[in-house]
Structures are given as C-alpha cells and as structure tokens.
Amino acid sequence: MADFNKVLTPGDYEKGELNVVIEIPTGSNHKIEWDREHACFMLDRVEPMAFAKPCNYGFIPQTLDEDGDELDVLMITDQPLTTGIWMKAKILGVMKFIDSDEVDDKIICVPADDRNNGDAYNSLEDLPAQTLKQIEYHFNHYKDLKKPGSTEVKAFEDVKSAKKVVAAAVERYLDAHPELRIKKGVEDTVEAVKKAIKEA
Numbered sequence: 543m544a545d546f547n548k549v550l551t552p553g554d555y556e557k558g559e560l561n562v563v564i565e566i567p568t569g570s571n572h573k574i575e576w577d578r579e580h581a582c583f584m585l586d587r588v589e590p591m592a593f594a595k596p597c598n599y600g601f602i603p604q605t606l607d608e609d610g611d612e613l614d615v616l617m618i619t620d621q622p623l624t625t626g627i628w629m630k631a632k633i634l635g636v637m638k639f640i641d642s643d644e645v646d647d648k649i650i651c652v653p654a655d656d657r658n659n660g661d662a663y664n665s666l667e668d669l670p671a672q673t674l675k676q677i678e679y680h681f682n683h684y685k686d687l688k689k690p691g692s693t694e695v696k697a698f699e700d701v702k703s704a705k706k707v708v709a710a711a712v713e714r715y716l717d718a719h720p721e722l723r724i725k726k727g728v729e730d731t732v733e734a735v736k737k738a739i740k741e742a
Contacts, residue, residue: 545581550603566599567622593684605711608645613711630654635666636704
C-alpha cells in the first residue's frame with residue numbers, strides 16, 4: 543500500500559480543492575484509522591452501532607491538526623465510499639470540534655466532481671439542514687457510553703475559515719518535515735521562472 547503522506551499533497555486548498563483519503567465509510571461502526579508509522583490502515587476499535595458514522599470520514603495527507611494527527615475530513619456523498627481510496631474534494635466548511643479538551647476540527651467536503659447532483663453543493667448552506675444536525679448530534683454524543691461529555695461541536699464555519707484551518711495544518715506538517723519545505727520552495731521557484739520565461 544502506498545504511504546499517502548509521501549505520494550499525495552494536501553491539494554490546491556487555497557482554491558478550495560483537497561486530496562482526501564477515506565478511512566471510514568458512511569454507516570460503519572468500525573473506527574478505522576491511518577497508521578502513519580506503518581503506512582497502512584488499522585482497526586482501532588468497534589463503536590456501538592448506535593454511533594455508526596453519519597458520513598464518510600477521512601484525512602488530508604501532509605497535514606497535522608492540533609491533536610497531532612492528520613487533519614480530519616467529513617466527506618458527504620450519496621453512498622458510502624471505500625476505505626483506502628483517495629479523491630479530489632471540494633471544501634464546504636469546517637466543524638469546529640473539541641475532543642477531550644483538544645482541538646480536533648473536521649473539514650466538511652463533497653466530491654470535486656459530483657455529476658449525480660450537478661455539483662450543487664458549494665457551501666454548508668447548500669447541504670440539507672438535517673445532514674448537519676445529524677453530524678452535530680453524532681459528534682456531540684458518540685463517546686457518551688465511555689467518556690460522557692468529552693466531545694463538543696463548537697460551531698460550523700464557512701469555506702474561508704476552513705481554508706485557514708487547512709493552511710495551519712499544512713504549516714504544522716512542514717514544520718515537522720523541513721525537507722519538504724525546502725523541496726516546495728525549490729518547486730515554487732522553478733514554476734516562477736517558467737512563468738517568467740513564458741511571459742517574456
């Protein structure tokens with residue numbers, strides 16, 4: 543299996559597009575997580591069926607959230623996606639979230655190319671209100687049987703706020719991997735030179 547943090551970038555998040563790897567399909571009570579050390583997926587635990595995921599759950603490669611894990615994504619689709627696939631996604635917003643006193647924000651996305659609904663979703667306002675209510679309820683309560691009151695959805699915020707969360711997570715990853723920052727700097731310089739030559 544490919545190491546997603548080596549073969550994928552976060553995507554062009556400044557333009558609202560991300561690369562996303564799916565861990566948990568909609569409707570699953572299996573807490574499947576990307577194991578960074580071994581570069582594979584692992585089953586961390588089995589949740590009660592009452593707390594099966596209301597949407598697909600995944601992560602953005604080459605990011606680090608404040609909790610030390612890759613930045614999470616809630617992927618909205620009509621049908622469950624398969625663990626281990628990656629896709630291009632469109633940012634709709636962010637769910638500001640606290641888990642055991644740690645910031646654990648979730649970027650809310652849809653597929654970048656969704657011809658089934660004519661790419662109708664471009665912001666959180668475009669989603670059915672019930673979808674966000676179910677997501678909010680799930681994340682406020684999914685640990686109630688083991689750690690009651692340990693999670694809290696603070697707010698749902700827009701695309702602009704989501705981009706800031708992604709940018710901060712990318713910076714944390716680059717701080718932890720300075721060799722990538724150097725590589726990115728070289729690539730940006732090469733692109734700038736190519737552009738200058740083309741426009742000359």
